[in-house]
Amino acid sequence: MSPDHPAPVVPDPRQHARLERAVAGLDGPLAVVDLDAFDANAADLVRRAGGTPIRVASKSVRVPSLLRRVLARPGYQGILALTLPEALHLVASGISDDVVVAYPSVDRTALSALCAGAARDHGARVAVMVDDVAQLDVLAACGAGAPGAATVPVVLELDASLPIAGGRMRIGVRRSPLHTPGQIAALAAEVVRRPGLELLGLMGYEAQIAGLGDVPPGRRARGVGLRALQRRSRAEIALRRAAAVDAVARVPGAPARDALLVNAGGTGSLESSAAEPAVTEVAAGSGLLASTLFDAYRAFSPVPALFVVVPVVRRPGPGVVTAQGGGWVASGPAGPDRLPTPWFPPGLRLDGREGAGEAQTPLLGVAADGLAVGDRVWLRPTKAGEPLERIDRVHLVAGDEVVEVAPTYRGQGFAFG
Numbered sequence: 001m002s003p004d005h006p007a008p009v010v011p012d013p014r015q016h017a018r019l020e021r022a023v024a025g026l027d028g029p030l031a032v033v034d035l036d037a038f039d040a041n042a043a044d045l046v047r048r049a050g051g052t053p054i055r056v057a058s059k060s061v062r063v064p065s066l067l068r069r070v071l072a073r074p075g076y077q078g079i080l081a082l083t084l085p086e087a088l089h090l091v092a093s094g095i096s097d098d099v100v101v102a103y104p105s106v107d108r109t110a111l112s113a114l115c116a117g118a119a120r121d122h123g124a125r126v127a128v129m130v131d132d133v134a135q136l137d138v139l140a141a142c143g144a145g146a147p148g149a150a151t152v153p154v155v156l157e158l159d160a161s162l163p164i165a166g167g168r169m170r171i172g173v174r175r176s177p178l179h180t181p182g183q184i185a186a187l188a189a190e191v192v193r194r195p196g197l198e199l200l201g202l203m204g205y206e207a208q209i210a211g212l213g214d215v216p217p218g219r220r221a222r223g224v225g226l227r228a229l230q231r232r233s234r235a236e237i238a239l240r241r242a243a244a245v246d247a248v249a250r251v252p253g254a255p256a257r258d259a260l261l262v263n264a265g266g267t268g269s270l271e272s273s274a275a276e277p278a279v280t281e282v283a284a285g286s287g288l289l290a291s292t293l294f295d296a297y298r299a300f301s302p303v304p305a306l307f308v309v310v311p312v313v314r315r316p317g318p319g320v321v322t323a324q325g326g327g328w329v330a331s332g333p334a335g336p337d338r339l340p341t342p343w344f345p346p347g348l349r350l351d352g353r354e355g356a357g358e359a360q361t362p363l364l365g366v367a368a369d370g371l372a373v374g375d376r377v378w379l380r381p382t383k384a385g386e387p388l389e390r391i392d393r394v395h396l397v398a399g400d401e402v403v404e405v406a407p408t409y410r411g412q413g414f415a416f417g
Helices: 013-022 035-049 064-071 084-092 108-115 133-141 181-193 220-249 267-275 366-370 385-390
Strands: 030-034 054-057 076-081 098-101 125-130 152-157 162-164 169-171 197-204 261-264 281-284 306-317 320-324 341-344 360-364 376-380 393-398 401-407
Touching (some): 013 341, 030 035, 035 064, 035 393, 054 064, 064 393, 076 084, 084 108, 084 125, 125 133, 152 181, 220 267
Parallel strands (some): 054 076, 125 152, 152 197
Antiparallel strands (some): 162 169, 320 360, 341 376
């Protein structure tokens, strides 16, 4: 294939056949994870990271059994959690003793528990993310620095978006207000100054590289422009991140440069993030399950591993069937690319007027006439995390048999996010 057109991700009838055999006696809707594909993706992520440890982004997995499975593999080290309550749950469950919370928290109950020793009592480290002095004030109000309180590890977030138009605009996501090395060093100095806090390192997520496929389907001109921006962004963030690490290390009382944790990247940017000398670890989660968001990259081709299986319950007319449920839509700007993709049988598409619905999902195409009431349609979600937040269990398949019915966080009675 040309650089502008990666090898298409097409349904593998052999994969479908063995998965269908595995769940033949089960009623849908249900979620299925192909462990053979999951393990292949896990190995490929390690290859792409080139020896840099991978911290697992749990928001894209949300199944404790799968988190344990991937953390048992060489090349993986610790968890990048979505929320502090989730991090404390992971520690208490023995899933990981090394958790960084990827987003700032103002959950006073969880912060108070952390300051009181909730992680320390399990021999674990849970680090919180900060990018503002106000977040440090909340920590102090929850007991950080009080007599007998546990020391709270802190990670600073560097804004990794790409400045353009002389810095008046940014390409990327709206995360941290700390863009310059000087800004992040100033907050580092405030962390070091405050009792009860330990400066652990910094994080920067270059979403404009890690989360945007560089060959968007049917949009060749956009792909050319996007790749140019991503090349520019990779060069810019590598220089600025290294300068930020140097600036933090020069703060009196801060860890030495080679002792700082420096987390970067995501599934879509493992190679470039890991190649930066300043980076000590990279993050990945979605690449394990290979949701459709990651079909549009030239550099790698993950194997689809997560499926939502929905039963056909109606046949409204020629060329159309209706499936039960299926409307698990991904977060982000609303649009067709947030909807699940009909995967098997081939030849189905969503109805543009109805999309994927909470109660029912019409499916159009030549394959519809070959489906009977009670048959099943296999869908792939755009992102992995959202459907796993909405269901209580996942059927894990190895070969052609279900080897475990694993609870999600929701199945354990939790809702993190």
